[in-house]
Amino acid sequence: MANWDAIVIGLGGAGSAAAYHLARSGCRVLGIDQYPAVHPFGSSHGKTRIIRQAYFEDVAYVPLLRRAYELWNQLEQSSEQKLYHRTGLIELGPANGVVIPGVLRSAAEHGLEVQQLSIAEVQRRWPGIVGREDWLAVIEQNAGYLNVEACVRSHLQQAELASATLRHAQAVRSWRVDGNAVTVTTDHGVECAGRLVIAGGPWSASLLGPIGVPLQVLRKHQYWYSPEQSGYRQSDGFPCFFHETPNGYYYGFPSIDDAGVKVARHSGGTKIAGPTLEGGVDDEDRSLVERFVDNYLPGVGSRLTAQLGCYYTVTKDENFIVDLHPDHEQVVIVAGLSGHGFKFTSVLGELASQLAIDGSTTLETSFLGIGRFKS
Ligand SMILES: Cc1cc2nc3c(=O)[nH]c(=O)nc-3n(C[C@H](O)[C@H](O)[C@H](O)COP(=O)(O)OP(=O)(O)OC[C@H]3O[C@@H](n4cnc5c(N)ncnc54)[C@H](O)[C@@H]3O)c2cc1C
Incomplete structure (x- = not known):
C-alpha cells in the first residue's frame, strides 16, 4: 500500500x-x-533567468511558453511576490543566422509582437549596446527576466x-x-x-x-560587472540582451543591484561527468565573456563583482x-x-x-x- x-x-x-x-x-x-x-x-x-516567447530554438515551444507566462502570473498572485520583470529583450545577430530568423519565424507563426530594428536604431535607443553594422536586431517587449x-x-x-x-x-x-x-x-x-x-x-x-538517452552535463559560469558608464540599469530602461556573435551566443541582464550587469556565454561549457560541489573558475570562459563585453557592451568595463558556477544538462x-x-x-x-x-x-x-x-x-x-x- x-x-x-x-x-x-x-x-x-x-x-x-x-x-x-x-x-x-x-x-x-x-x-x-x-x-x-x-x-x-x-x-x-544566480538571481535571474531570461524569459521570452518568440522562441528561436523551435516554434513548437511557443504554446508551452504562453502557458508558462499564465502560470508565472498565477504564482505571483498566489504567493504575492513579483517574480517576472518585463524589461524587454533585445536579440542581435546576422539576418541569416540562427537567432534573428528563428525569432521572426516564431513571432510570425504565433502572432507574437516583436519589432525589428537596425543596429543604428539600437545604438540610438541604448548607446551602451554595440552591434555589427551588418546585423539585425529584434526587440520583444513582452520578455524579461524571472527571479530564479x-x-x-x-x-x-x-x-x-x-x-x-x-x-x-x-x-x-x-x-x-x-x-x-x-x-x-x-x-x-x-x-x-x-x-x-x-x-x-x-x-x-x-x-x-x-x-538510452545521453545527458551531457556542462559546467557554466555567470559573471557580474559593475558598469563603468551609466545607462545599464533596469531603471534606465536597459533591456535583457542576447547576441549571436562569430564567437558564439552571449546574453545578459540589466543591472538590478550593486552587483551590476550579469553576462554569460550560452555557447561552450566544460563537459563533466556530473555536478561537484566546487563551482570552479574558467579563465578562458571569463576572458571570452570579457572580450564580448569589450566589443558589444563597452561601457560595462571589466570590474568583476561576482562570479558563480552552474550546470547545463544537455540532450543531443x-x-x-x-x-x-x-x-x-x-x-x-x-x-x-x-x-x-x-x-x-x-x-x-x-x-x-x-x-x-x-x-x-x-x-x-x-x-x-x-x-x-x-x-
Ligand atoms: C548559468 C545558467 C544560465 C541559465 N540561463 C537561463 C535563462 O536565462 N533562461 C532559462 O529559461 N533557462 C536558463 N538556464 C537553464 C535553467 O536554469 C535550467 O534548465 C533549470 O534551472 C534546470 O532546472 P532543474 O529542475 O532541471 O534542475 P535543478 O534546479 O538543479 O533541480 C534538480 C534538483 O534535484 C535534486 N536532486 C538531484 N539528485 C537527487 C537525489 N539523488 N536525491 C534528492 N535530490 C536530488 C537536486 O538537489 C536539485 O535541487 C540557465 C542555466 C544556467 C546554469
Missing part, C-alpha cells in the same frame, strides 16, 4: 513546480531533495500550502517499481507511492540509469525530455533542460503532474518525448 499518491525527486526548478501542481490537483505528495531548499549547487540559482530563487521558493511554499510534504537535505539512493507502486529509498528510510516524478537536473543520469538535440519512463508508466521524467529550461518550469510542473495523474498532457509535448532518440 502506497503512503503517497506521488513522490517528486528533486525540488529545484522543475521539481518544485511539479510538487506544487500535483498537490493542487489533490494528490498526497512527498517531495525530496538532497540539499536545503533553494540551494546554489544545481542549475536554478524566488520562483523556486514560491513553488515550494505554495506546494506546502496545498498540503505537499517536502523533505530537504535527504538524498534519494535508489528507486524501484513493484507492481503498481514505486518504492524510493533515501538515506533516511523507504517511501512508497503510486507515481514518481524524477526532476534531478544535472544529477538526472545517475537517478534515471540507462534509458538540446530539447527537453518530458515523458513517461520507457519501461515504467508510473514514472514521469523531466530532464535535459539543456540550458534554456527555467522559464518553462511553471508549465513543466503542470505537464509532469498531468503525466503522473492522467498519463497524457493537455499541451503538445511529443517533440519532447524519449521516443525521438530511438533511431
Whole structure:
C-alpha cells in the first residue's frame, strides 16, 4: 500500500513546480531533495533567468511558453511576490543566422509582437549596446527576466500550502517499481507511492540509469560587472540582451543591484561527468565573456563583482525530455533542460503532474518525448 499518491525527486526548478501542481490537483505528495531548499549547487540559482516567447530554438515551444507566462502570473498572485520583470529583450545577430530568423519565424507563426530594428536604431535607443553594422536586431517587449530563487521558493511554499510534504537535505539512493507502486529509498528510510516524478537536473543520469538517452552535463559560469558608464540599469530602461556573435551566443541582464550587469556565454561549457560541489573558475570562459563585453557592451568595463558556477544538462538535440519512463508508466521524467529550461518550469510542473495523474498532457509535448532518440 502506497503512503503517497506521488513522490517528486528533486525540488529545484522543475521539481518544485511539479510538487506544487500535483498537490493542487489533490494528490498526497512527498517531495525530496538532497540539499536545503533553494540551494546554489544545481542549475536554478544566480538571481535571474531570461524569459521570452518568440522562441528561436523551435516554434513548437511557443504554446508551452504562453502557458508558462499564465502560470508565472498565477504564482505571483498566489504567493504575492513579483517574480517576472518585463524589461524587454533585445536579440542581435546576422539576418541569416540562427537567432534573428528563428525569432521572426516564431513571432510570425504565433502572432507574437516583436519589432525589428537596425543596429543604428539600437545604438540610438541604448548607446551602451554595440552591434555589427551588418546585423539585425529584434526587440520583444513582452520578455524579461524571472527571479530564479524566488520562483523556486514560491513553488515550494505554495506546494506546502496545498498540503505537499517536502523533505530537504535527504538524498534519494535508489528507486524501484513493484507492481503498481514505486518504492524510493533515501538515506533516511523507504517511501512508497503510486507515481514518481524524477526532476534531478544535472544529477538526472545517475537517478534515471540507462534509458538510452545521453545527458551531457556542462559546467557554466555567470559573471557580474559593475558598469563603468551609466545607462545599464533596469531603471534606465536597459533591456535583457542576447547576441549571436562569430564567437558564439552571449546574453545578459540589466543591472538590478550593486552587483551590476550579469553576462554569460550560452555557447561552450566544460563537459563533466556530473555536478561537484566546487563551482570552479574558467579563465578562458571569463576572458571570452570579457572580450564580448569589450566589443558589444563597452561601457560595462571589466570590474568583476561576482562570479558563480552552474550546470547545463544537455540532450543531443538540446530539447527537453518530458515523458513517461520507457519501461515504467508510473514514472514521469523531466530532464535535459539543456540550458534554456527555467522559464518553462511553471508549465513543466503542470505537464509532469498531468503525466503522473492522467498519463497524457493537455499541451503538445511529443517533440519532447524519449521516443525521438530511438533511431
Ligand atoms: C548559468 C545558467 C544560465 C541559465 N540561463 C537561463 C535563462 O536565462 N533562461 C532559462 O529559461 N533557462 C536558463 N538556464 C537553464 C535553467 O536554469 C535550467 O534548465 C533549470 O534551472 C534546470 O532546472 P532543474 O529542475 O532541471 O534542475 P535543478 O534546479 O538543479 O533541480 C534538480 C534538483 O534535484 C535534486 N536532486 C538531484 N539528485 C537527487 C537525489 N539523488 N536525491 C534528492 N535530490 C536530488 C537536486 O538537489 C536539485 O535541487 C540557465 C542555466 C544556467 C546554469
